[in-house]
Amino acid sequence: GQNIDQPTEMTATEGAIVQINCTYQTSGFNGLFWYQQHAGEAPTFLSYNVLDGLEEKGRFSSFLSRSKGYSYLLLKELQMKDSASYLCAVTDSNYQLIWGAGTKLIIKP
Amino acid sequence: DTAVSQTPKYLVTQMGNDKSIKCEQNLGHDTMYWYKQDSKKFLKIMFSYNNKELIINETVPNRFSPKSPDKAHLNLHINSLELGDSAVYFCASTTGGDTGELFFGEGSRLTVL
Numbered sequence: 638g639q640n641i642d643q644p645t646e647m648t649a650t651e652g653a654i655v656q657i658n659c660t661y662q663t664s665g666f667n668g669l670f671w672y673q674q675h676a677g678e679a680p681t682f683l684s685y686n687v688l689d690g691l692e693e694k695g696r697f698s699s700f701l702s703r704s705k706g707y708s709y710l711l712l713k714e715l716q717m718k719d720s721a722s723y724l725c726a727v728t729d730s731n732y733q734l735i736w737g738a739g740t741k742l743i744i745k746p
Numbered sequence: 747d748t749a750v751s752q753t754p755k756y757l758v759t760q761m762g763n764d765k766s767i768k769c770e771q772n773l774g775h776d777t778m779y780w781y782k783q784d785s786k787k788f789l790k791i792m793f794s795y796n797n798k799e800l801i802i803n804e805t806v807p808n809r810f811s812p813k814s815p816d817k818a819h820l821n822l823h824i825n826s827l828e829l830g831d832s833a834v835y836f837c838a839s840t841t842g843g844d845t846g847e848l849f850f851g852e853g854s855r856l857t858v859l
Binding site: 670672677678679680681682685722724726733734736738739 | 786788789790791802836847848849850851852853
């Protein structure tokens with residue numbers, strides 16, 4: 638079966654750095670997405686990786702290793718507004734988007 | 747201007763009723779989706795429409811029927827509502843292709859009593 642694993646919940650301190658991991662087992666791979674979802678709101682796009690390596694976008698970076706079926710989202714200089722769920726999603730060989738359950742990130746002052 | 751809009755945002759109804767949720771996108775996208783997000787927060791795809799053709803129909807009950815009058819609209823009609831249908835339903839659209847970023851509507855929270 639197809640599976641996306643990410644931690645259920647993480648806690649970090651304002652101003653710090655946090656890394657949210659995602660591992661996947663899918664039938665084929667055509668890219669990995671990270672989305673941010675604040676409570677009661679819709680998911681919004683953060684990043685897309687299809688090649689191995691690190692993609693940096695401001696305070697957020699996303700890393701991919703296709704051979705390991707592994708990605709992480711790195712958030713720097715954490716702000717209270719970063720408190721949200723972070724969803725990892727993989728496009729399989731049929732271009733179906735498979736979603737993880739999300740990681741709830743709690744930022745403390 | 748809202749890119750993807752859905753109505754209503756909140757819907758409370760009794761078991762056995764029929765209800766509809768509407769979705770409109772003004773992004774000119776070719777593909778629209780309906781997702782269900784339950785209390786465990788998994789996003790489960792229900793339907794996808796590309797240029798008015800159904801291209802994905804996951805194993806959802808036939809009580810759920812998508813209707814697309816044109817490529818900017820994808821409505822969701824639900825017959826004979828059940829308690830387990832309570833969830834947040836998200837509409838989304840994309841230009842398609844393998845790098846297609848999804849743009850989500852604000853969600854419609856359905857509560858079946």
